Amino acid sequence: MELSYLEEVVVEATIKLLRRAATEIPPDVMNALKNALRMETHELAKRQLELIIKNCEIASKENVPICQDTGLICFFVRVGDEFPIKANLYQLLEKAVRKATKTIPLRPNAVHPITGINTGDNVGRYAPVVETELVPGDSLEIKVMLKGGGSEYPSRLYVLKPSRALEVLPKAVLTAIAKRAAFSCPPIIVGIGLGSTVDMALRLARRALMRPLGQRNEDSMIAELEEKLLKMINRLGIGTMGLGGDITALDVKIEWAHRHPASFPLGIVLQCWALRKASCTIRPDGSYRLGW
Amino acid sequence: MEHLLHTPITEDEVRRLHVGDIVYLSGIVVTARDAAHRRLLQLASKGAPPMDFKGLAIYHCGPIVKKSEDGSYIVVSAGPTTSARLEHFTELVVKVLGVKLIIGKGGMGKTASEIMRRHTAAYLTLPGGAGAIAAKAIKRVVDVKWLDLGMPEALWVFEVDSLGPLIVTIDTHGRNLHLEVIRKAVEKAKRLSSGNLK
Structure with missing residues (x-):
């Protein structure tokens, strides 16, 4: 050709x-990792975060993955x-x-x-x-x-009952993370897709991961939900690599679409720290x- | 506590490891992922494993390896992969092959820790994603088998020098740090989402 x-x-x-x-680790992710190291109080988590940050510096300097x-x-x-x-x-x-x-x-x-x-x-x-x-x-x-691949392992799709969806949503997210986040190299970034068809909910969840860390959804209701979920996830105690710690997630990102009145798809796509x-x-x- | 270990690892050395300890490992480490474990199982059941694994470490890892111009291999990036997928091979690895250390990330379950306790083996983790650092400890590719499975799935035999810090998370004294953390997290998730916790 x-x-x-x-x-x-x-x-x-x-x-x-x-x-x-x-x-090269993106600057927003590096900042989030450094913040996590500052806030973390568990020794094993701190030691691993230090190694993770050093690993990124070596990769960038030596031009290797x-x-x-x-x-x-x-x-x-x-x-x-x-x-x-x-x-x-x-x-x-x-x-x-x-x-x-x-x-x-x-x-x-x-x-x-x-x-x-x-x-x-x-x-x-x-x-x-x-x-x-x-x-x-x-x-x-x-x-x-x-x-x-590892970070895909815990990803999940739920189709919630619309009449109870908002009450059930935190439980679905927290349970999925509590049980399986350790497999996806925490501190994780959590992508969530709300609404539309089931496939689109997952696609939105994946797309949400591309928004810079620390930047909230422009819709204030969604932004509030992101913050609420992030706080809850960081009380689970999973920590870096699931060995216990204060910081389990670096951020939560939600994207949404209008849904069918009869169904409420919730897509959860997890991302390892190495976004x-x-x-x-x-x-x-x-x-x-x-x-x- | 910190341990400097060299393969072959003895049962006494494994018994001295406790959850939370740090290990720097030198000697022979063999990578194996899903497809390699399947093939190991087939061969071991015929009594013909491809090499002697006694006292060695199995590393759950699918490395990036480059072939240089003189035909030798250069390991570019080689961090751990998710061990949970390989849980059902623990008996093969520990009991049949005699491996003493399993290295990976994300932890292994109840079945694996019970088998490791019974046959005196331990599980150690490296931070996932830290592939560039891990590659630095790999001094030489001693051998590679089963390249037909693809680069990530092949059995790479590495000579390592002070691979670590490896953190002991499953020991022979009944502790499994991963399960302890998950159990607490699931309990907390329940309380947080039912609104019983401020």
Whole structure:
């Protein structure tokens, strides 16, 4: 496939994006980890947080992946309706993933569900995961998240009775976390999706994880719920890696959608402390800027 | 308390470990995840394990390993994976293969700790996600088996120097720190969400 200049730029920028996500902890996450270390009183938790912070510093300095599980690669793409590349974008993302897997290197994590055979390059059926949105304008925004396997283990979907949903919601969230958060490398970040169809609730929960830590939902009712849940979760005593401690979650993020009157889907997607994400915006002239 | 251990690990050394102790481990550590454990089980049941595991450490880890130009392997990032998935292989690992230390993250359950108590083995954790630091302690890839399972699932035999700090969380004296924390958290979750707690 002969690539145009702009297509080359998309591949190059995506590789840089993947490298940044795999090897550099985002500043909001580093701040949250340092705050957690300041507030933590349990010795084992403090010792592990210190090691986690040191690990991030080494990874960034030596340009190696923070964690060996470089995850299933998830892209969130916003395509401006005047940006020249459209359907071909999927192929370009795949090309970038293949190259990045070799050069960074990333761990090949795309495995056939029945045979267990690894494709070897992180590209396969619906891998990488790509969520696309069409937006006005002429640029292309690509965000990436490397979603580790262990952190998916405790994720849950509940369909609550609408008449009792708001009373039951804290219990569903707290129980899921109390029982299984230790498997997903706490201090965790909790993504919650409220409403819509069941699949959309989980998608919202995953998308919620991309919002900067410390930033509340713009809807004050939702923001209040985020804060309330965060306080409750941090009273569970799970601590770093589930060995006991004051800080179990770095943040709680909720996204919502209107729901059917008869159902109240609640999606919970947990994220390990190593929230690896990065973003970039590409202009039609081929200039681009990396961000978080 | 801190312990500097070297494989092969003796039963006396395991008995001296208590929950909360710190270990720095040197010697031979073998990685194994889901697919490797399945294959180990098949081979061990035929009486033909691929190597002698007695006194060694099994590491729940799927590393990133790079092959350098001269054909040798370089371990790039190698932190622990979630051990709960491998709970049902504990008897194989500890009783049949004679492994003395299991290293992972997130802890193991009641069945695993009971088997470890009975056959004198301990579980140690490394902070999950800290793959860059863990890789530093790996001095050499001694061997690799079963690359057909893919890089993360293969059996990597590492020589390590002071791998740690490893935290003892399941000992032979009946303690399982993970379960203690979970039990308290579930109880607290119940009280918090029923509104009985301010």
